[in-house]
Amino acid sequence: MTRVHDMGGRFGDGPINPEAxxxxxxxxxxxxxxxxxxxxxxxxGQWNIDVSRHxxxxxxxxxxxxxxxxxxxxxxxxxxxxxxxxxxxxxxxxGGNDEPHxxxxxxxxxxxxxxxxxxxxxxxxxxxxxxxxxxxxxxxxTRPAANRLVDGGHTRLxxxxxxxxxxxxxxxxxxxxxxxxxxxLGEAPEPIYAVAFxxxxxxxxxxxxxxxxxxxxxxxxxxxx
Amino acid sequence: xxxxxxDHPHALLPPEPALRxxxxxxxxxxxxxxxxxxxxEIIDTYxxxxxxxxxxxxxxxxxxxxxxxxxxxxxxTPVVADLGYYGRQGEHMVVVENTPAxxxxxxxxxxxxxxxxxxxxxPGWYKSDAYRAxxxxxxxxxxxxxxxxxxxxxxxxxxxxxxxxxxxxxxMRPEGTDGMSEDELASLVTRDSMIGTxxxxxxS
Numbered sequence: 001m002t003r004v005h006d007m008g009g010r011f012g013d014g015p016i017n018p019e020a021x022x023x024x025x026x027x028x029x030x031x032x033x034x035x036x037x038x039x040x041x042x043x044x045g046q047w048n049i050d051v052s053r054h055x056x057x058x059x060x061x062x063x064x065x066x067x068x069x070x071x072x073x074x075x076x077x078x079x080x081x082x083x084x085x086x087x088x089x090x091x092x093x094x095g096g097n098d099e100p101h102x103x104x105x106x107x108x109x110x111x112x113x114x115x116x117x118x119x120x121x122x123x124x125x126x127x128x129x130x131x132x133x134x135x136x137x138x139x140x141x142t143r144p145a146a147n148r149l150v151d152g153g154h155t156r157l158x159x160x161x162x163x164x165x166x167x168x169x170x171x172x173x174x175x176x177x178x179x180x181x182x183x184x185l186g187e188a189p190e191p192i193y194a195v196a197f198x199x200x201x202x203x204x205x206x207x208x209x210x211x212x213x214x215x216x217x218x219x220x221x222x223x224x225x
Numbered sequence: 226x227x228x229x230x231x232d233h234p235h236a237l238l239p240p241e242p243a244l245r246x247x248x249x250x251x252x253x254x255x256x257x258x259x260x261x262x263x264x265x266e267i268i269d270t271y272x273x274x275x276x277x278x279x280x281x282x283x284x285x286x287x288x289x290x291x292x293x294x295x296x297x298x299x300x301x302t303p304v305v306a307d308l309g310y311y312g313r314q315g316e317h318m319v320v321v322e323n324t325p326a327x328x329x330x331x332x333x334x335x336x337x338x339x340x341x342x343x344x345x346x347x348p349g350w351y352k353s354d355a356y357r358a359x360x361x362x363x364x365x366x367x368x369x370x371x372x373x374x375x376x377x378x379x380x381x382x383x384x385x386x387x388x389x390x391x392x393x394x395x396x397m398r399p400e401g402t403d404g405m406s407e408d409e410l411a412s413l414v415t416r417d418s419m420i421g422t423x424x425x426x427x428x429s
Contacts, residue, residue: 008334008385009362013355016370019348021416025272027349030243032272035346036264037250039313044258049389053336060233069337069352071242075235078249082234091252092237104257113266120342122316123389156387158334160361172317172390192388194319207365210380216388 002145002159004061009160009203034070038077043108043116046084050182054154055080125189127174132191132219137168139195139222147179148220154182157221161213165225166197169214177218191219276345279310280393281414283343285407288398298322301393305343315342315391321384322395323421328379329394330368330421332360333386340391344416351420361385371422394421401428
């Protein structure tokens with residue numbers, strides 16, 4: 001099983017209300033602050049992108065559903081800071097001390113922001129896992145959609161595409177495996193592909209016979225047909 | 226690390242979201258772990274420097290220069306990096322081309338993956354439950370809510386960004402734009418046309 005964040009295909013969410021193209025980037029000042037605090041805290045180097053995604057996904061289903069987007073970010077961040085020993089429960093209660101913090105030397109300085117954001121964090125790595133599928137090859141995704149290394153752990157195979165037949169559209173190279181990297185089990189890079197699925201393979205009532213959904217899927221999410 | 230700590234630490238912070246952010250920022254600043262000036266710099270970057278104007282330059286250039294377009298569709302990452310568009314959330318770029326036969330549209334059903342160096346921070350609707358849930362199952366109904374109707378002969382390919390590859394849609398060049406400069410063309414390119422939920426503006 002996956003978690004509450006895995007909502008692709010779900011019914012009942014109602015209409016989309018697109019904002020205008022020129023709407024402010026941040027609807028509220030605190031949205032901007034939440035994004036910036038989260039990014040800056042990431043530069044302390046205590047977790048990676050997969051750990052931080054999983055922190056948001058691990059919010060209880062009730063919290064995940066009632067929290068707005070940036071509330072999820074800030075709450076996931078608070079949890080990560082405590083779980084990784086950066087802050088204590090007492091700190092969050094407002095009662096912590098102001099003694100010099102051992103991670104203070106890693107603080108992202110204003111003058112370093114531009115270069116740090118421009119540097120990015122590529123996910124491609126050399127891998128000794130052999131490429132198993134060629135372009136055009138038919139594959140089927142694993143079922144159930146679940147992390148095979150850690151029960152209830154992070155995975156990037158959505159439920160709606162689990163057990164579905166598709167064909168390899170592109171090979172993206174070899175990338176860090178989130179299922180491993182989110183849990184301190186190493187980067188475990190392996191081949192990753194864009195896999196195309198006919199809409200009729202995923203949905204009971206597809207809108208059009210020629211429509212497709214493409215997902216980026218790691219080799220260990222796939223089996224030959 | 227505990228997987229499911231039911232005593233989530235975030236509950237110790239004030240419940241009101243603006244106060245929750247402020248409280249965390251204050252604690253981290255007091256401990257010397259974040260620099261408020263760095264936060265201002267991050268916000269300024271995504272509010273004023275990096276946004277859909279970057280992607281629009283790429284699209285306008287692809288409309289104007291066939292060799293650039295071919296290279297872009299072949300391997301976008303180094304091509305857009307040459308224009309200065311590389312960085313966080315844009316480390317592995319793929320550009321997908323709309324044609325009369327196929328319309329492309331991008332979503333992230335699991336979170337909110339989006340090509341930041343080319344489009345900036347995603348709009349609220351892109352991160353909404355409704356878009357994440359529905360775009361993969363009923364893209365045509367979703368498009369209709371954006372005022373977009375496709376010809377019956379056009380198939381839809383929805384790209385669910387489940388990994389670190391980021392997608393940019395290359396919309397079709399609008400009619401009546403022969404002889405336009407790249408600057409003029411870029412002004413026709415909307416953010417939504419590069420996500421696949423809109424078309425470029427009509428040339429005036």
